Amino acid sequence: METIDNITENIIIEASEGSTEAFESIYKAYSGFVYNVAFRVVNNIDEAQEVTQEVFLTVYRKLKSFKFKSSLKTWVYRIAVNMAIDYARKRSKEQDHTVLYEDYNKLSKTIDPVGEEDVREEQEKTISTLLEALSPNLKVCIVLRSIEGLSYQEIAESLSININTVRSRLKRAREKLIALRKEMVKNEM
Amino acid sequence: MKCEDVKELILTDYLDEQLGKEQKTQIEQHLTTCSDCKEYELLTRTAVVEPFNNLEKHNPPEATWNKIREQIEEERPQYEPENSFADLILRIKEFLYIPKPAFVVTSILVLLLVGITVITLKPDNQKVVQVNPESQIECINYLMTVFDQEGANGNDDFGTSIEDYFL
Numbered sequence: 001m002e003t004i005d006n007i008t009e010n011i012i013i014e015a016s017e018g019s020t021e022a023f024e025s026i027y028k029a030y031s032g033f034v035y036n037v038a039f040r041v042v043n044n045i046d047e048a049q050e051v052t053q054e055v056f057l058t059v060y061r062k063l064k065s066f067k068f069k070s071s072l073k074t075w076v077y078r079i080a081v082n083m084a085i086d087y088a089r090k091r092s093k094e095q096d097h098t099v100l101y102e103d104y105n106k107l108s109k110t111i112d113p114v115g116e117e118d119v120r121e122e123q124e125k126t127i128s129t130l131l132e133a134l135s136p137n138l139k140v141c142i143v144l145r146s147i148e149g150l151s152y153q154e155i156a157e158s159l160s161i162n163i164n165t166v167r168s169r170l171k172r173a174r175e176k177l178i179a180l181r182k183e184m185v186k187n188e189m
Numbered sequence: 190m191k192c193e194d195v196k197e198l199i200l201t202d203y204l205d206e207q208l209g210k211e212q213k214t215q216i217e218q219h220l221t222t223c224s225d226c227k228e229y230e231l232l233t234r235t236a237v238v239e240p241f242n243n244l245e246k247h248n249p250p251e252a253t254w255n256k257i258r259e260q261i262e263e264e265r266p267q268y269e270p271e272n273s274f275a276d277l278i279l280r281i282k283e284f285l286y287i288p289k290p291a292f293v294v295t296s297i298l299v300l301l302l303v304g305i306t307v308i309t310l311k312p313d314n315q316k317v318v319q320v321n322p323e324s325q326i327e328c329i330n331y332l333m334t335v336f337d338q339e340g341a342n343g344n345d346d347f348g349t350s351i352e353d354y355f356l
Contacts, residue, residue, distance in 0.1 A: 020262060035249040049253050057261070127241065174236075
């Protein structure tokens, strides 16, 4: 039997017929990716859990129509990425990013990283601030490439876009990040 | 290679190690001679690569799966696939299943065949009755003389008791 990322075709069929055990295998295989992408894109733990839940319920409901044309991994990634972008778009309308950057400035001046935990916390704050400066479309490209380590081809398939669009989005995102990082370093000094 | 092209590749394929061997060597050679591009490469690494290195991965809490499980158990198809009457019906249906287009095409063909047969074949047991026009005229003449004679005799009754009573 053909295997797709340790998920056999049988598991997919059983899950589509309502087997909780089979669906749990699918959840275990992809929940880490889905949750991490959601967390980085929406930048909020509660919403990341909500996105993860919605993604897997959508996967469960649509599993019967899965045609095995693409890998299950790509299919799940596509659902996850689109849902995370939708959530981020909804939230970005409600939130002012400059507030986050100001928060970062206050925090970075009060935290003087000494221990490993502090360094990690500092890194998390930097990443959060950098990502929040990007639009959902650019942000997701950075998350998929720089955090999840997907190849350009995999990013293109997950986002259903051309590989050159992936390149141009990464370029634009990184140019923005460089400008922001320069500003952050200047403020820290 | 122009600095502009090199910088563009530094931002994308070069830092992401997506370049072929030949192109990678070209850029590395350029970087040994161009201090501006070398500086840009270092800046890019510090600003957009290093912050993402060794970033902690998060896992969803157990509660997320519990909520998903509860929901999918509510939505689970009602039939039990093993040893059930519904399963038997389903198997019979699958066994007798004819794909929709094939069924439609077959039905149309059968209807066409029946139609053509009915139109073209003349049934053997139906003889065409040919009536001689002379014998028809003879028959009509005979009937007319009989009615004329009866009318002349004034004999319109049939001799029944009920006629006797009324007439």
